[in-house]
Amino acid sequence: MRPLLASLALVGALGCASKDAEHPSPSASPSGSAAPSSAASIDAAPSAAPSTSAQAAAPSGTAEAAVPVGSGSASPAAAPSEPPSAAGAAWSYGGNTGPSFWGDLAAAYAPCKEGAQQSPIDIPSRIEAAPKAGTRGGPRARDAAKDGAKADPKDKGGAKADPKDKGGAKADPKDKAKDKGGAKADTKDKAKASDTREAGPQVLGPLSVDYLPVPLAIHNDGHVVELVNQANNYLTIGPKRFELLRVQFHSPSEHTLAGKRFELEMHLVHRAADGSIAIIAVLFGPGETAPALADLWKKLPKQVSAEALLVKGKPFDVGSLVELSEGYYRYDGSETMPPCAEGVTWFVMKKTHTVATKDVERYRELFGGRTNRMVMPLGPRQLVEIKP
Numbered sequence: 024m025r026p027l028l029a030s031l032a033l034v035g036a037l038g039c040a041s042k043d044a045e046h047p048s049p050s051a052s053p054s055g056s057a058a059p060s061s062a063a064s065i066d067a068a069p070s071a072a073p074s075t076s077a078q079a080a081a082p083s084g085t086a087e088a089a090v091p092v093g094s095g096s097a098s099p100a101a102a103p104s105e106p107p108s109a110a111g112a113a114w115s116y117g118g119n120t121g122p123s124f125w126g127d128l129a130a131a132y133a134p135c136k137e138g139a140q141q142s143p144i145d146i147p148s149r150i151e152a153a154p155k156a157g158t159r160g161g162p163r164a165r166d167a168a169k170d171g172a173k174a175d176p177k178d179k180g181g182a183k184a185d186p187k188d189k190g191g192a193k194a195d196p197k198d199k200a201k202d203k204g205g206a207k208a209d210t211k212d213k214a215k216a217s218d219t220r221e222a223g224p225q226v227l228g229p230l231s232v233d234y235l236p237v238p239l240a241i242h243n244d245g246h247v248v249e250l251v252n253q254a255n256n257y258l259t260i261g262p263k264r265f266e267l268l269r270v271q272f273h274s275p276s277e278h279t280l281a282g283k284r285f286e287l288e289m290h291l292v293h294r295a296a297d298g299s300i301a302i303i304a305v306l307f308g309p310g311e312t313a314p315a316l317a318d319l320w321k322k323l324p325k326q327v328s329a330e331a332l333l334v335k336g337k338p339f340d341v342g343s344l345v346e347l348s349e350g351y352y353r354y355d356g357s358e359t360m361p362p363c364a365e366g367v368t369w370f371v372m373k374k375t376h377t378v379a380t381k382d383v384e385r386y387r388e389l390f391g392g393r394t395n396r397m398v399m400p401l402g403p404r405q406l407v408e409i410k411p
Contacts (some may be wrong), residue, residue: 064291069270116360117244122396125361135363143277143304150352150408165319228261230304230353230370230409232345232360237270242331243324246360247271247394248386250319250339251331258293258301265293266302269391270341274386276306277359277395278371285375286383288395289344290359300358301368305344310377315340320382325389346374353407359396 083331112129114120120128126136134141189388233256249271256267269292276285287307307313312320318337350373357365387393 032396035036060077064227105284106343114246116390116394116396117392125363128361132361132363134357134365135361136363138357140356140365140404141363142359142367142397143279143398144280144356144401144406145282145398146262146352147370148281150406178226189244200324206387228259229262230258230260230347230351231274232258232342232347234267234342234345236340236342237267238333238338239319239322239336240331240333241322241324243327243389245327246271246390248323249331253333256336258303260301263295265295265299268292268294270339272386273359273395274383275393275395276302277398278306280306281396287378287386291341299366299368301370303345304369304371306372306375307378307398309380312379312382313344313376315343316376316382320385323386323389326328344376345372347372348411350372350409350411353409354401354404356404 042321112132112180114125114128114132116122123133125132126134210406235254237250238253240250240253242251249269251269252267254267258265258267271290271292273288273290274286278289279287280283283310285306289305289307291303291305292300293302307316319339322334322336324332324334352369352371354369354374355365356367356369358367
């Protein structure tokens with residue numbers, strides 16, 4: 024009789040255990056309790072970087088007909104310009120994890136603190152090039168060449184430039200013998216100028232862009248809103264092609280013009296086959312919101328998501344906001360968000376657009392405030408103005 028009772032008791036215990044496994048108690052499940060706290064932290068402090076668990080959670084209540092965009096290895100969402108997830112360091116635009124502290128948050132973010140070619144920068148009203156490396160010539164006032172070829176006449180300036188580079192008009196006859204006849208000396212100067220350009224901003228040829236409207240694959244990553252490119256969009260610098268990965272927005276602007284900060288800045292992030300990055304920046308001042316931006320602003324996602332969500336709406340006409348006809352500025356810099364990797368070729372458009380104050384405020388509310396990094400020293404880098 025006693026063995027029979029023991030068996031019945033064992034069966035009952037197993038039945039209870041089975042029921043607990045099918046309906047776990049919320050208090051006993053670590054994952055069940057962690058998810059709400061992560062979501063709450065995002066809502067309470069939208070300017071802080073979301074944790075890994077928060078990013079993995081699918082957002083609710085996003086724009087109508089939102090569907091995740093595939094994030095395979097070929098997806099633009101896996102671009103090197105994003106902070107590596109392995110770093111695991113939360114960063115933000117304010118407080119103890121703000122821009123002034125990025126370089127101390129993780130080893131991967133060291134360039135934010137130690138880099139010598141960081142972005143953004145202030146673009147002065149007058150641009151003077153750095154003296155040529157290895158030459159005796161003075162600085163050039165402006166570089167108006169689109170592809171570097173037109174800069175040679177300004178560098179040499181015919182007869183007037185040679186005296187400056189060689190120490191005065193009287194120096195030409197005296198130096199003819201040493202320079203082996205004037206013409207060969209000019210060839211040497213050409214080589215030096217070419218070397219200087221290679222040491223300065225990366226010059227591969229003229230810039231051109233080819234943009235189609237971008238479908239609304241929108242991503243709020245907790246730091247900025249971005250569109251993941253789903254169209255055949257690219258830029259070329261001479262023969263080198265850079266595919267458009269994403270379009271990002273920062274408010275207020277990151278770059279400044281003669282100390283003036285704008286209401287909004289748009290970044291078009293491109294990557295070449297060799298992994299190099301080129302970014303076009305477009306600035307927006309106060310005024311009526313540009314039509315292309317107004318359509319997009321109606322679809323801004325309020326919630327953080329792990330990947331881009333494709334929503335219904337008019338494709339974003341990015342080409343209408345990028346105009347090369349008025350010229351631009353070019354320099355070598357870095358990403359403006361951690362890990363602040365350098366080696367980025369920047370093109371800041373001269374043509375600015377406008378955005379309404381209410382739309383700026385709406386964007387900043389998504390993140391609880393500003394989403395820009397302070398300007399960094401230009402240092403010995405060469406900032407080039409490209410005239411139309």
